[in-house]
Amino acid sequence: MTFNPELCRNESEVESKLIVHYLLPKLGYSPDTWHQEVKFGKIRLDFLAFTQKLPFTANPRSSVGLVIEAKSPRRNLDKHVSQLRNYLTSLNLAYGLLTNGKELRIYYQFADTIQLIFRCTGKDIEDRLPDIIKIIGRDFIKERLQSPQLLPQVTAKPIVAKSHRMSSMKTIAIYHNKGGVGKTTVSTNLAAALSKKGYRVLLIDIDAQANSTFATGLVKFQFEEEDDLRDRNICDLISTAEKNFVHEIVRTSQYFNNPEIDVIPAHINLIDKQSDLTTAMASRTRLLNKLKHVNNSYDVVIIDTPPSRDIYAEVALITADYLIIPSDLKPFANQGLPTVKNFIKDINENRTTFGREPIELLGVLASKISTNARFIQYTFPKQRDVIGKRYEMPLMESVIYDRTALSESFNKTIVVGEVEYPDPKSIFKYADEVNSTAQTSAMEFEILAEEVLTKIGLK
Ligand SMILES: Nc1ncnc2c1ncn2[C@@H]1O[C@H](COP(=O)(O)OP(=O)(O)OP(=O)(O)O)[C@@H](O)[C@H]1O
C-alpha cells in the first residue's frame, strides 16, 4: 500500500486516505486501538490512538500513543500549532501529529511546551516512513513508556529551501588560544541564530571537551555504557579518507533550538587519537575534503575549536573560509593574539601548498563583556581601540555581553522520573520557553548573525 498526497483534496480525504488507510496501519495501530472524533469537554480530537487496548487509565499519558489532527490541504499548518499545543498540554499527552496531506509534522509535549520533532512533505511520507515509525509507531511508544528516560530523537529539519542561497557553503572557525572566552557559547548560539533565520547549519565540535556537543543536547545520558558518541564523532571523519562521511557521523541537535541544527559531535577520545593524527599529514585536509560532498546540503558550517594550537585547531583553520576570534578583551586574551596571528600566518602558508586562499579574518569578537554602565562608558572603548592599534586586528561591530541567561541556558536540566538529565538550550529557545530576560542576549546573537551573514556574502 503506497501513499499519494495528490489523492487528498480535502480534509475528509486526508482523514480517510492518509490517516485511516495508510498511517494508522503502518504505525501498528489496529482498528481496535484508535478512535475518531473523541471529545473531552470543549476539546474535540480528530483521532486518538492507544498503546494498549484498554484505553484511558488514571494517567492518560501512559495509555495514549498519539493525537492526530487532520486539516484540509488548503490550510497552513502553522495556524494550527497552538491548538495542538493546547490539546497536548491540557490532556498531558506526549505525541501529536498534524497534517494536511501536503505536509506532516510530529510534536512532542513535555513540561507544558511542545517541540517539533519531525517534519516532512506529503511526497516524502512514504520514504520517511521508517523514521516516522521510530517516533510514533505503537511499539516504539510503548517501549519509551516503559523507560521514561528515553526521549524521542528529534529529526526535524527545515523543509523549505530558501531562495537566498546563491553561493556555496561557507565555513567559519571560532577560535582563540585563550580558554573560556566564549568560543563555544558563540559557536552554538550563532549556529542557532542562523538556523532560526532559515539557513541550513552544520556545527562541528572539534574540541575534546565536547562542550558544543553537550550544549546542543547530545549528551543526555548519565552513564558511560549509554555513551553513543564514542563510536561516531569528529575523529572518525578525520582519521580516514575512504569511509566515515559527514552524513554517517552527523546528528540532529536534541531539544536545543527551533529549528534544530545538524552537529558533528566531539568526544573525550580526541585526546587518545591526537598523536596519531598529528603524525599523519593527510589528517589535516580530510575534513575539508569530506565537507565538499555536502556543499549543497548546508549554507553555513561553524567549527568550535579547542583553546590550544594543536592538530584539531589546525584542521579547523585549514578547513574554514573565515575566522572569528571571540575575546573578553582582557590582558591575557590580548596577549594571546600575537600567537593567534602567527598561527594564522603558518596556516595560510600551508593552505597555499594545496591551492587554498588565505583564511579571511572576520574579526575579534568582543564577548563576555560586562554590562556595568561605567565600564561600558570608560573602559570598554579603550579595550576596543587596543585591538586595532596595538594588535592590528579588525574588531567586529557586534558585542556579546556577559549575561547570566547564557550560562543558565547551557546548564539547564530536566527531571524525568527520579533522574536529572541535562537539557541545554540555545539562547533563543531558552528565551521563548523559560526565561524572557534572555531576550536581550538572544537579540545580541541575532545582531551577530546579521553581521556575519553580511560579511560572508550571504546577505
Ligand atoms: N557572554 C557570556 N555571558 C555569560 N556567560 C558566558 C558568556 N560566554 C561564555 N560564558 C560562560 O563562560 C564559560 C566559558 O564559556 P565557553 O565555554 O563558551 O568558552 P570557551 O572559549 O569555549 O572555553 P574553552 O576554551 O574551554 O573551550 C561558560 O561557563 C559559559 O557559560
Ligand SMILES: [Mg+2]
Ligand atoms: Mg569551548
